[in-house]
Amino acid sequence: MTAATMTTGGGTGSVRDLGAACLRVAQAAAGAARSQPAALVHGGIHYLIVAVAITSLWNRAASGNGGTIVGYQAGALVWYLVATEVTAIAPPLRLIDRFGADVAAGRFELELLRPAPALWIRVAAEIGTSLPRTAVCAGLGCGLALGVGGAPASPAAAALAVPALLLGVALTIVAQHLLAAASFWLRDSRASWFLYQKLQFTLGGLVLPLEVLPGDLGQVARLTPFAAMSYAPGRLASGHLEAWWLLIQVAWLAALGLVTARVFAAGERHLGDGGEP
Amino acid sequence: MTASPSASSSLRRAADPDRAGAAVIAVADLHRTFTTGRRRNRRTIEAVRGVTFTVEPGERLAFIGPNGAGKSTSIKMLTGLLRPSAGSARVLGLDPWHQRRALSRRIGTVFGQRSLLWAELSARRSLTTLGAIHGLDRSPVGRRIAELGELLEADDLLDQPVRTLSLGQRMRCELAAALLHRPDLLFLDEPTIGLDLLAKQRFRDVLVRLNASHGTTVFLTSHDVADIEHVAARAVIVNHGTVIHDSPVAALRRNLLTTKRIEVGLARPSTVARARAALGSDIGPVNPLGVAGPDDDGTTPVDGIAIDVDTRHQAIGVVLDRVLQRLAVADVSVTDPPLEAVIGEIYARPATGTDPSPGSAP
Numbered sequence: 001m002t003a004a005t006m007t008t009g010g011g012t013g014s015v016r017d018l019g020a021a022c023l024r025v026a027q028a029a030a031g032a033a034r035s036q037p038a039a040l041v042h043g044g045i046h047y048l049i050v051a052v053a054i055t056s057l058w059n060r061a062a063s064g065n066g067g068t069i070v071g072y073q074a075g076a077l078v079w080y081l082v083a084t085e086v087t088a089i090a091p092p093l094r095l096i097d098r099f100g101a102d103v104a105a106g107r108f109e110l111e112l113l114r115p116a117p118a119l120w121i122r123v124a125a126e127i128g129t130s131l132p133r134t135a136v137c138a139g140l141g142c143g144l145a146l147g148v149g150g151a152p153a154s155p156a157a158a159a160l161a162v163p164a165l166l167l168g169v170a171l172t173i174v175a176q177h178l179l180a181a182a183s184f185w186l187r188d189s190r191a192s193w194f195l196y197q198k199l200q201f202t203l204g205g206l207v208l209p210l211e212v213l214p215g216d217l218g219q220v221a222r223l224t225p226f227a228a229m230s231y232a233p234g235r236l237a238s239g240h241l242e243a244w245w246l247l248i249q250v251a252w253l254a255a256l257g258l259v260t261a262r263v264f265a266a267g268e269r270h271l272g273d274g275g276e277p
Numbered sequence: 278m279t280a281s282p283s284a285s286s287s288l289r290r291a292a293d294p295d296r297a298g299a300a301v302i303a304v305a306d307l308h309r310t311f312t313t314g315r316r317r318n319r320r321t322i323e324a325v326r327g328v329t330f331t332v333e334p335g336e337r338l339a340f341i342g343p344n345g346a347g348k349s350t351s352i353k354m355l356t357g358l359l360r361p362s363a364g365s366a367r368v369l370g371l372d373p374w375h376q377r378r379a380l381s382r383r384i385g386t387v388f389g390q391r392s393l394l395w396a397e398l399s400a401r402r403s404l405t406t407l408g409a410i411h412g413l414d415r416s417p418v419g420r421r422i423a424e425l426g427e428l429l430e431a432d433d434l435l436d437q438p439v440r441t442l443s444l445g446q447r448m449r450c451e452l453a454a455a456l457l458h459r460p461d462l463l464f465l466d467e468p469t470i471g472l473d474l475l476a477k478q479r480f481r482d483v484l485v486r487l488n489a490s491h492g493t494t495v496f497l498t499s500h501d502v503a504d505i506e507h508v509a510a511r512a513v514i515v516n517h518g519t520v521i522h523d524s525p526v527a528a529l530r531r532n533l534l535t536t537k538r539i540e541v542g543l544a545r546p547s548t549v550a551r552a553r554a555a556l557g558s559d560i561g562p563v564n565p566l567g568v569a570g571p572d573d574d575g576t577t578p579v580d581g582i583a584i585d586v587d588t589r590h591q592a593i594g595v596v597l598d599r600v601l602q603r604l605a606v607a608d609v610s611v612t613d614p615p616l617e618a619v620i621g622e623i624y625a626r627p628a629t630g631t632d633p634s635p636g637s638a639p
Binding site for chain 1: 309311312356357358359360374377379381382386388391392393395397402403405406407409411412
């Protein structure tokens with residue numbers, strides 16, 4: 001058997017081949033995550049603690065406000081909160097820190113010796129790792145919401161929340177890679193992780209719906225990718241049949257993907273030119 | 278710089294773009310400078326300055342030098358990770374910097390201290406995933422993994438998570454990853470670092486067998502002289518960013534040794550002072566053999582002596598004759614200093630130093 005007969009379509013030169021490679025990487029990563037049930041249980045408990053605490057707080061606030069807050073019924077608010085929290089807890093933690101360590105230690109450099117773009121292989125691996133956690137957290141969230149908030153107000157909107165959650169997780173991972181790219185130029189880019197967390201927290205509507213934000217800030221937040229990451233699945237899960245959020249998510253995914261690819265290409269050139277992080 | 282006839286012709290070929298076409302690696306006048314610091318503290322460091330050499334298909338080459346000599350920088354330029362400041366490099370007919378991904382389909386890399394595998398996956402899953410990244414179909418990859426498992430005696434390791442493997446086991450899997458896509462050229466950067474003796478030996482054997490059976494060109498860097506002796510047929514030595522020596526490994530000792538050691542087992546105990554007096558004052562340093570501790574005045578009785586002969590000034594046969602005629606000899610042997618000492622001597626030369634001509638030794 002020669003290398004030529006083993007190769008399909010000349011390696012990972014085409015988009016189709018890159019897609020196939022990314023799919024296999026994501027499958028392998030998902031398999032590895034599934035094979036560690038203790039880590040999944042740990043992630044699930046972490047999610048439940050946060051989700052129960054936040055929903056209890058908002059339930060108390062809603063009941064003191066006639067059962068409604070900023071247009072959300074108490075039950076809808078629970079569905080909103082459990083959905084948005086999935087996008088915060090299911091993606092791998094400290095991705096930005098880990099990437100910085102890999103660049104500094106020269107491990108990322110080795111990934112450039114593969115015939116496929118290192119960025120997309122990494123994104124695929126992180127998405128694959130996130131999928132089982134997303135499934136566990138979403139399952140627990142559904143159970144909690146059904147128990148505390150009752151059935152979803154709009155089953156159709158709740159069904160759309162499933163792809164919105166997956167797109168939200170993917171967006172989170174791509175956005176973190178964009179910030180992580182600072183590691184190509186900075187020796188210590190850990191500040192990017194804190195910046196990212198705070199932005200997702202506030203502009204993503206993680207703990208409080210964007211409608212709570214004062215003045216035009218809520219409107220501004222809706223225009224950011226953070227809203228597409230977390231607010232969008234929360235909005236759909238809470239019974240708002242706004243399918244266009246999926247289009248916005250896809251558009252942000254494409255835009256952020258393009259920008260991240262450009263920044264990574266520049267970072268890789270910087271490394272190749274002998275620039276130190 | 279000295280060069281064997283074959284190395285000299287390879288240098289000429291590197292400088293001639295037409296003739297460099299057939300070489301696996303053709304490097305001509307390669308430079309790499311780094312700038313560090315800002316404004317007033319700005320410094321320019323020439324890590325590689327004018328490296329030129331070629332590597333022919335099927336060669337086993339050791340690219341060696343002390344720390345900071347420019348080895349890693351050169352390897353990074355040859356694999357496309359670093360852009361040269363000046364000069365040219367062609368690897369398998371490709372420009373590494375501009376065609377890095379195309380090149381990655383034809384080279385394999387093993388870095389002793391860094392892993393190409395995914396720690397959380399089993400070695401087999403890591404390899405099949407790498408196969409997918411290389412655009413290889415699933416079933417031929419499965420067969421190839423089985424083949425490599427047999428070659429590297431790693432069958433029983435393949436289903437273990439990479440993070441649970443010992444260093445020696447992981448290195449066998451790293452080599453499998455490097456060989457998965459049947460590369461024409463293998464870059465090995467200190468592949469045996471940290472391995473135990475047995476694992477090192479096994480690793481070296483595999484490289485030699487692979488080279489013999491598949492003609493895979495081997496480009497090895499290592500600080501372990503045994504790697505060089507067992508794996509490489511040719512050594513390119515770099516220091517201060519330039520090639521200071523290029524010859525077959527076997528010729529390293531032959532051409533560069535200026536000393537030989539005569540070890541004499543005495544028929545009856547004597548002293549070093551008596552042996553010196555018997556041999557004459559023009560003989561090189563005479564030392565006790567197998568005596569721990571100093572023997573400054575040479576009066577301690579010893580069972581053997583060692584004479585270091587500078588072959589530039591004294592023929593080894595003359596000294597040997599004198600030993601046999603003037604001492605009561607029970608046993609005698611003539612040895613070269615270890616290759617390590619030879620290489621150490623080359624490393625120690627100043628930046629402008631050149632090797633003595635190959636024919637200068639008597």
